[in-house]
Amino acid sequence: MSNRVPEDDEVKRERAADKAAERARLVAHRGLATWGEKLVPLGDFRRAAAESGSVLTPAQRAAAGEALLAQCEDSTPIEGPYDRIAVCGGIYNNHLALAAFLDRARAEGAEALYCLGDLGGFGPSPEKVWPLLVDAEVRVNQGNYEQSLASGREDCNCGYTDPRDNHFARLSYEYTARGCSSDFKSWMGQLPARRRVLVGDRELLLVHGSPRRVNEFLFETATSTAYLEGLLDQEGADGILCTHSGLHWHRRLPSGRDLVNVGVLGRPANDGTPRVWYAVLESTSDGLGVHLTPLDYDHQALAAEMRSEGLPPEFIATIEGGWWTTCLEILPAKERGRGRF
């Protein structure tokens, strides 16, 4: 005996009607255009489209293009000149990597030290990085994390699609917000969003995400060269230093200018090793020397502190194993493919 329930006539009729409607949709537009919800003769749409919009002369087009990328006014004071500087990106509460960076950068003869922002999140004991930064006279940019904490936002505003990512982002933001004193938060509030620094004769613009947006991600495989040349034209700079995306990279552009994402101290570069990254910029006979530099530090001690603070095992696994485990959806196809998760 078959245990299939026989379709009743109503179901059969509905199914036939669905198929007929689908067939009708597939041929509905023969000779017609869809103008919003209306069906109109193709010629009507084409004529209306041809008449819409503006058509500039070649000279006007050239002027419009130049205006789009015209140099912005920027009153940011210029620091330097220096022969050599060291620049770190997001620290994410990783005070042990920060301490290692300060030692190494001094030993390497850096005349000035910079941090491009995102002091908190992810790691343990948020307040510990503050005295290290102040005592070493590190010049700090304001990242999106500092912006959120200083303005009392309730979350880091990452807005992930994956509920799991939102869970971890909220958890680390709330942990950091609880662990920062109001004095520390006020200090974050007065940090500048951008700095200009001369290394030799090269003028570098230091920002958190991009010169346009504090929370813009600049990833190597998701940023065209044309875009970077445009940014540098607008900023009238010889190079841009940024962080925020978490992965270090450098591109020398056809114009001879540079984009350097200095990476982050806060967590490894999704490469299966526990080391973190920073950048040294130095004046050379032919312009700017860019050295993206790996840094070993006592990651086991950090992992132990994270455990004692009750931070998620997923974060600790990243510190120990070098693979990102959370907030992965920001990665472009190629960078995502290089990681384990």
Add this chain to the structure above:
Amino acid sequence: MSTPNVSLSSLDTLWFQVAGTVCNLACTHCFISCSPTNHTHEMMDLATVRTYLEEAATLGVKETYFTGGEPFLNPDMEAILEAALAFGPTSVLTNGLLLDPERCRRLSGLSERSDYSLDLRVSLDGYTAEEHDAIRGAGAFGRALEGIRNLHSAGLNPVITVTEVYDENGSVAGKQRFFDLIAGLGITRPRLKMMPVFQIGAEAERHAAYESWQRLSETDTPEGGWDHLQCSNSRMATGQGVWVCPILVNEPSGKMGERLADTLGDFPLGHSACWTCHVYGVSCRT
């Protein structure tokens, strides 16, 4: 009630209506009513795309996106992707039906030969054949999953794009179901993009058209201006010129000019779809 204007702050993203409005499906929620017989917009050829890419390079464009219709119906599509990947990062929005193993291997080769990322975005509107096919037509679900598997086997990790055509798709549990579905295909690095529906084109008939109050006025202008809208930093190139955004290509009034340089000025946010972009914080980008 006066209509606010959005200005272009930078041209970051360049879209291409590369397959016009021609599609091998006729989805009931399509905001531009694409179908096999819809030639409102024709397909773009390689030479036309190249002209826009060259202009884009002078205007500092960061990335390109290709949509339709179904992009892989365009016979020039792979040559077009090669040209785009020489310029910068590139994404293709597809229904997944034409992703046979051979094509996926060729796409993987294009990706490997470029310094930039190639992203394939495959649409799923339901997480069962019954739900998906009710929108997209009989058999579409099975073929899309096969396309996704073929991409994965060729080393490409697609972004699954889900519209909120069913309310629960957008909920936490709904999103988790899609992540589970992708994981079930053996994809270990699942990627998901959610989109609201636009109540225009076929969707207006399937569900509901906009009501008269769903329009933006000057009083809606946020404190920081309109920079959260994609029309503040992108444009859509078609075979008939350049439109303001990917959503309004079936409105002749959405056309802004012939070349990109013609379209760098302000645009009035007068369409109801502009209301959706504002209220839902939509970007068609991944």
